[in-house]
Amino acid sequence: MKSFYRRLINSMTNKAKNELSGKEKEQYNQIKSIWEESGKFSMPKIPDTEKSWLNLQRALRNLESTEQVHPGMADFVFGRRRKWAFAVSFIAIVLFISTIFMFKDSDQVIYSAKKMEQLSVELSDGSKIRLNAQTKVTVPDGFNEGYREVTLKGEAYFEVQKSEIPFIIHTNVGDVTVLGTKFNVQTRNDRMEVAVNEGIVRVTSRVADKDSSVILTAGMMNMSESGEYPGALHVIQFKQYPGWLYNKLTLQQTNLVEVLEEIERRFDVNIRLNAIEDSIKISGIFEASNLDSTMSSLCILIGKAYRNENGVITIY
Amino acid sequence: MQQDDTILITKIKQSDRNAFKTLFTRYQADLFKYIYYKTLDYSLSEDFVQETFIKVWMKRISLNPDQSVFSYLAAISSNLIRDHFKHLKVREKHQESEKEISTPFHDNPEEVMDYRILREKIHSIVNKHLSDTCRTIFYLSRIEGRSNPEIAGLLKITKKKVENQLYIALKTIRKKLKNPLP
Numbered sequence: 001m002k003s004f005y006r007r008l009i010n011s012m013t014n015k016a017k018n019e020l021s022g023k024e025k026e027q028y029n030q031i032k033s034i035w036e037e038s039g040k041f042s043m044p045k046i047p048d049t050e051k052s053w054l055n056l057q058r059a060l061r062n063l064e065s066t067e068q069v070h071p072g073m074a075d076f077v078f079g080r081r082r083k084w085a086f087a088v089s090f091i092a093i094v095l096f097i098s099t100i101f102m103f104k105d106s107d108q109v110i111y112s113a114k115k116m117e118q119l120s121v122e123l124s125d126g127s128k129i130r131l132n133a134q135t136k137v138t139v140p141d142g143f144n145e146g147y148r149e150v151t152l153k154g155e156a157y158f159e160v161q162k163s164e165i166p167f168i169i170h171t172n173v174g175d176v177t178v179l180g181t182k183f184n185v186q187t188r189n190d191r192m193e194v195a196v197n198e199g200i201v202r203v204t205s206r207v208a209d210k211d212s213s214v215i216l217t218a219g220m221m222n223m224s225e226s227g228e229y230p231g232a233l234h235v236i237q238f239k240q241y242p243g244w245l246y247n248k249l250t251l252q253q254t255n256l257v258e259v260l261e262e263i264e265r266r267f268d269v270n271i272r273l274n275a276i277e278d279s280i281k282i283s284g285i286f287e288a289s290n291l292d293s294t295m296s297s298l299c300i301l302i303g304k305a306y307r308n309e310n311g312v313i314t315i316y
Numbered sequence: 317m318q319q320d321d322t323i324l325i326t327k328i329k330q331s332d333r334n335a336f337k338t339l340f341t342r343y344q345a346d347l348f349k350y351i352y353y354k355t356l357d358y359s360l361s362e363d364f365v366q367e368t369f370i371k372v373w374m375k376r377i378s379l380n381p382d383q384s385v386f387s388y389l390a391a392i393s394s395n396l397i398r399d400h401f402k403h404l405k406v407r408e409k410h411q412e413s414e415k416e417i418s419t420p421f422h423d424n425p426e427e428v429m430d431y432r433i434l435r436e437k438i439h440s441i442v443n444k445h446l447s448d449t450c451r452t453i454f455y456l457s458r459i460e461g462r463s464n465p466e467i468a469g470l471l472k473i474t475k476k477k478v479e480n481q482l483y484i485a486l487k488t489i490r491k492k493l494k495n496p497l498p
Contacts, residue, residue: 030490031490033431033434034434034438034486034490034493035458037431037434037435037438038435038438038439038442038454038489039458039459039461040431040435041353041435041439041458043349043352043459044352044358046344047344047348047362047365049340049344049345052344052362052365053337053340053341055366056340056369056370059370060370060373063370063374189334190333273323
């Protein structure tokens with residue numbers, strides 16, 4: 001008896017079926033109809049993932065604000081709650097902005113560089129933006145008519161024309177405000193890195209409904225995380241910065257996973273890491289004009305090997 | 317970069333919210349379908365998906381990166397559903413089992429079968445009489461249409477166990493169809 005089920009489970013062939021006796025056939029048909037009918041089930045439309053995620057965030061925030069905070073955990077929980085709050089207020093801002101666009105017949109221009117691509121654009125005020133791979137810059141209708149504001153997702157190098165109108169870059173982490181200068185803005189997930197080559201830049205993030213800013217001058221950089229105060233100022237360690245303008249990877253205590261993500265963006269490949277090497281941090285300048293030399297120098301550094309099979313790179 | 321579940325869970329243990337979002341995005345649809353198959357209630361299923369992920373986040377410190385994420389989610393949601401329905405009245409249960417008796421399975425294959433009723437009965441047996449593991453494997457095979465090796469990989473169990481559980485599921489369903497009394 002057991003063998004019938006087994007054959008069925010392993011998709012029995014018609015030939016085997018014909019060899020069954022009358023009684024066996026009957027049993028077989030019963031099991032077969034159970035097997036077939038059990039697979040017929042009409043599944044409804046799956047709820048929207050993004051919406052469900054927002055609902056989950058809201059629920060978690062409510063939970064965490066009523067949750068009893070253990071001593072010693074206070075800072076941790078509080079810090080996290082602020083982040084959730086930021087995420088929601090950011091969405092509110094986006095919705096607000098997009099409504100404005102709708103009123104303006106949504107004449108915004110979106111510049112977007114795909115993986116393996118870099119793009120240079122010149123805006124109506126004469127400012128130049130160079131987009132790194134996988135980056136989107138949105139320029140609203142009416143740009144340079146009383147205001148200069150753009151939205152950035154990804155990484156771009158700005159050469160902003162001097163003007164009395166401030167030039168503001170909105171990101172999901174915070175705002176970067178300038179009057180005229182050259183600087184790089186990189187956003188990755190919920191952190192943002194700003195590095196200034198020339199002039200003065202103000203970085204603003206919104207913490208607990210209040211704006212908080214730092215001023216960066218030439219040669220300085222800082223890192224901010226969404227919902228946190230802008231990070232401390234550092235001196236840019238590299239002569240050629242940002243590296244991507246010079247076909248280089250400039251790394252300063254960068255997580256291996258983030259380095260690999262940069263390489264994926266730059267060369268449009270998929271990289272698989274076999275073991276958990278999460279804690280490795282890398283500093284230095286890598287020549288990144290070709291994939292193989294980049295991968296081999298990286299692998300020498302971390303003491304691993306790699307193989308490339310049709311754009312899928314495995315590090316082992 | 318497609319990070320595997322082990323790395324994701326390791327990051328979630330360190331309260332990485334992005335990793336948590338990635339995990340949610342990866343499993344929300346599968347978990348919803350899995351829960352809907354048991355509850356047949358759309359908004360209840362949405363709630364259970366949310367509750368399950370809240371539990372994961374709240375208990376993130378004690379997550380085991382080597383465990384199968386799907387079986388972990390399946391186990392949490394099954395417990396939540398069980399707790400929820402425990403509170404339902406005994407009378408409703410009684411009515412359901414009466415319905416089962418009134419439409420018996422026909423032993424004779426020549427007889428015309430009402431496949432719709434058969435499907436409903438199978439669904440009810442799968443959800444009432446199979447163990448959680450068995451039901452999960454049967455569900456993944458029949459409803460999601462996944463192959464045995466795929467299921468073994470997803471749940472981090474052997475292919476042999478998948479086959480065994482499918483065998484037990486079929487045997488149980490057939491037995492219960494013949495003798496509908498619980």
